Amino acid sequence: MKSDRIKFLVFALVVLLMPLPLSGGYLTNVLIFVGINSVLALGLNLLLGYAGQISLGQAAFFGLGAYGSGVLTTAYGLNPWLAMIAVAVCVALFAFAIGFPVLRLKGHYLAMATLGVGVIVNIAFNETVDLTGGPSGLSGIPNLSIGSLTFDSDLKNYYLVWVFALGMILLSLNLVNSRFGRGLRAIHDSEVAARVMGVNARLMKVQVFTLSAFMSAIMGSLYCHVMTFISPNSFGFHFSVELLTMIVIGGLGSVYGSILGALLLTMLPEMLRTFQDYDIIVYGLLLITMTIYLPGGLVEGIPALFRRLVPAKKVTEGSDA
Amino acid sequence: MELLNQVTQFVISGLATGSIYALIGLSFAIIFNSTGIINFAQGEFVMLGGVLTIFSLNVLHLPLLAAILVAVAVTTVIGLVFERLAIRPLKNATPLMLIIITIGASILIRGLVMLLWGKDTQALPAFSGTDPISVAGATLLPQHLWIFGVTVLVIIGCRLFFNHTISGKAMRACSFNRRAANLVGISVGRMVLFSFVISAAVGALAGVIIAPLTMTAYDVGVMLGLKGFCAAIMGGMGSGLGTVLGGLILGTLESLGAGLISSGYKDAIAFFILLLILFIRPQGLFKKGETERV
Numbered sequence: 001m002k003s004d005r006i007k008f009l010v011f012a013l014v015v016l017l018m019p020l021p022l023s024g025g026y027l028t029n030v031l032i033f034v035g036i037n038s039v040l041a042l043g044l045n046l047l048l049g050y051a052g053q054i055s056l057g058q059a060a061f062f063g064l065g066a067y068g069s070g071v072l073t074t075a076y077g078l079n080p081w082l083a084m085i086a087v088a089v090c091v092a093l094f095a096f097a098i099g100f101p102v103l104r105l106k107g108h109y110l111a112m113a114t115l116g117v118g119v120i121v122n123i124a125f126n127e128t129v130d131l132t133g134g135p136s137g138l139s140g141i142p143n144l145s146i147g148s149l150t151f152d153s154d155l156k157n158y159y160l161v162w163v164f165a166l167g168m169i170l171l172s173l174n175l176v177n178s179r180f181g182r183g184l185r186a187i188h189d190s191e192v193a194a195r196v197m198g199v200n201a202r203l204m205k206v207q208v209f210t211l212s213a214f215m216s217a218i219m220g221s222l223y224c225h226v227m228t229f230i231s232p233n234s235f236g237f238h239f240s241v242e243l244l245t246m247i248v249i250g251g252l253g254s255v256y257g258s259i260l261g262a263l264l265l266t267m268l269p270e271m272l273r274t275f276q277d278y279d280i281i282v283y284g285l286l287l288i289t290m291t292i293y294l295p296g297g298l299v300e301g302i303p304a305l306f307r308r309l310v311p312a313k314k315v316t317e318g319s320d321a
Numbered sequence: 322m323e324l325l326n327q328v329t330q331f332v333i334s335g336l337a338t339g340s341i342y343a344l345i346g347l348s349f350a351i352i353f354n355s356t357g358i359i360n361f362a363q364g365e366f367v368m369l370g371g372v373l374t375i376f377s378l379n380v381l382h383l384p385l386l387a388a389i390l391v392a393v394a395v396t397t398v399i400g401l402v403f404e405r406l407a408i409r410p411l412k413n414a415t416p417l418m419l420i421i422i423t424i425g426a427s428i429l430i431r432g433l434v435m436l437l438w439g440k441d442t443q444a445l446p447a448f449s450g451t452d453p454i455s456v457a458g459a460t461l462l463p464q465h466l467w468i469f470g471v472t473v474l475v476i477i478g479c480r481l482f483f484n485h486t487i488s489g490k491a492m493r494a495c496s497f498n499r500r501a502a503n504l505v506g507i508s509v510g511r512m513v514l515f516s517f518v519i520s521a522a523v524g525a526l527a528g529v530i531i532a533p534l535t536m537t538a539y540d541v542g543v544m545l546g547l548k549g550f551c552a553a554i555m556g557g558m559g560s561g562l563g564t565v566l567g568g569l570i571l572g573t574l575e576s577l578g579a580g581l582i583s584s585g586y587k588d589a590i591a592f593f594i595l596l597l598i599l600f601i602r603p604q605g606l607f608k609k610g611e612t613e614r615v
Binding site: 048052054056101102104105106107108109111112113115116117119120123124126127237241244248278279280281283284285286287288291292295 | 358359361406407410411416417418420421422424425426427428429430431432433435436543547550554583585586588589592593595596599600603
C-alpha cells in the first residue's frame with residue numbers, strides 16, 4: 001500500500017513539474033488533452049478492465065458533459081462551475097437509469113446496446129440545431145475562472161485539467177484497492193461466482209458505469225471550457241473506439257495503463273500529422289495485434305520484456321568474471 | 322388518399338431497405354451460429370461489396386455482372402484472410418477479446434478503403450434503368466425488384482445449403498454443440514472458416530444491390546452493419562425467416578418514421594428499436610426465452 005502511495009506521489013510530482021521545461025509551448029497544449037483523455041480512458045478501464053463490462057458509448061457521456069456545460073453557460077448564462085456540477089450529476093443520473101437495463105446484457109449484446117446509446121446521443125447533438133448548433137458546432141463558450149483568475153492560457157488550463165485528473169486518478173487507485181474494487185474483479189472473473197459470494201453484481205456494475213459516466217461528464221465540461229468550441233464529431237463512435245484502443249494498448253485493468261495509453265494515443269497523431277485521417281488504420285492494427293499478442297497491454301509487456309533482458313545481462317556478467 | 326399513397330410509398334422503400342437489413346442480419350447469424358462471435362466488421366463486408374463493384378466498373382471497365390462477381394469474390398477472400406489472421410490465432414478467446422479484434426478489423430478495413438479510394442460518396446448505376454413502375458398509387462423502381470429477387474434467392478439458397486448439404490448440416494451441428502460436432506469427425510475449424518466465407522459473400526451481395534439506391538462510401542458500413550445486427554436480434558440470431566421478418570419490420574418502421582416524423586432521426590429510430598428489443602426481448606421477437614446456463 002505504501003509503495004502505491006509513493007508511486008502516485010512521484011507521478012503527481014512529474015505531472016506538476018512537467019510544464020516548467022516546456023514553458024507553455026505547443027506540447028503543453030497537447031498535454032492538456034492527454035489529461036482529459038487519461039480520465040476518460042480510466043473511466044472506461046474501471047468498467048471494462050476491472051468489471052469486464054464493455055461500453056462503446058463512452059463518447060456520449062463525454063459529449064453530454066461538454067454540450068451540457070456549453071449550452072448552459074452560453075444560452076442561459078449559468079455560472080460555469082455550477083453548470084459543471086449540475087451537468088455531471090444529471091449525466092450520472094442518466095447513466096444510472098439506463099445502467100440497469102443496459103448492464104443486464106452481456107458480451108456482444110452489451111457492446112451493441114452501449115453503441116446504440118452512443119449513436120442516438122450523437123444524432124441528438126446533430127439534430128437539435130436550436131440548442132447545440134447542429135453539425136456546425138457550438139462556439140463562444142467562456143473560459144473557466146476563479147475570482148480574478150481566468151483559465152485562458154495553455155499553462156493555466158494544464159493545471160486546471162491535471163488537478164482534476166490527479167484527483168480522479170487518486171480516487172480510482174483507492175477504489176480499485178477497496179472492497180468495491182475487489183468485487184468488480186470478482187464480477188470480471190465470474191459474475192455467478194461473485195453473486196454466490198455475496199457481491200451485489202447487478203448494482204455494482206451499474207455503480208461503476210455511473211462513476212465512469214460522471215468522470216467523463218466532468219472531463220466533457222472541462223473540455224468545452226478549454227476549447228471554447230465543440231462540435232458533434234468529437235463525440236462520435238470513432239472517439240469511443242479511440243478510448244477503447246487507449247486502454248487496450250496501455251493495459252486493461254490498470255490505472256496507470258489507462259494513462260500510458262492516453263499519452264501514447266494522444267501524442268502519436270500529433271507527431272504523425274501526415275497520417276491525419278488514416279490514424280484509424282493504425283488503431284485497427286494496434287487493436288488486433290495487441291489483443292492477440294499482448295492482451296495485458298504495455299504495462300504488462302514492458303516489465304516482462306525488462307525481466308527477460310535483465311537476467312540475460314547477469315549471465316553475461318557472470319561469464320566475464 | 323394523398324396520405325395513403327405516401328404511406329404505400331414509404332412501405333415499399335422500407336421493404337426494399339428492410340430486405341438489405343435481412344441479408345446483413347443473415348450474414349451476422351451465419352457467423353454467430355457456428356462460432357458464437359458477433360462480427361463487428363460485418364458492415365465493412367457490405368461496404369466492400371458496393372465500393373469494389375464501383376471500382377471494377379469504373380476503373381477496370383468490367384461489365385456490370387463481372388464487376389459484381391469480382392467484388393463479391395474479393396470480399397469473400399478478405400473474409401477468409403480475416404478469419405485466418407485475426408480469429409484463428411486466438412485460442413480460448415473471451416467475447417471481450419473478439420469484440421475488440423473485430424472492431425479493430427472493422428476500422429482497419431475502413432481506413433484502407435479510405436486510403437485507396439478516398440472519401441467521396443459514389444453511386445452505382447441501377448442494374449436495369451430507373452424508369453419507375455406504378456403500383457397502387459406508389460412508384461416502384463426496377464432496383465427494388467432486383468433487391469427483392471436477390472434477397473429471396475439468397476434466402477432460398479441458404480436454406481437449401483443448411484438443410485440439404487453435408488457442409489451445411491455440419492455447420493449447423495457446430496452451432497448446436499462444437500465439441501459433439503468435433504467428436505463425430507467434423508472439422509470445426511474449417512466450418513468456422515466456411516461461415517466467414519459465406520457470411521462475407523452474403524454481406525457483399527447485400528452491399529452491391531443496395532449501392533444504386535443509397536450511394537456508397539468508405540463509412541457506410543457502420544450503420545448498415547448495426548441495422549443488420551438489429552434485424553438479426555429481432556429474429557433471435559437464427560438464419561431463418563425470423564431474421565428476414567426482423568429486417569422487413571425494421572426497414573418499414575424506419576422508412577415510415579423517417580417519412581412521417583423526421584428524416585434526421587431516421588438512424589435514431591433504428592437504434593431505439595434495437596435498444597427496446599435488447600431490453601425487452603433479447604431472445605428475439607419470435608422465440609421463447611432460454612434460461613442462462615452456467
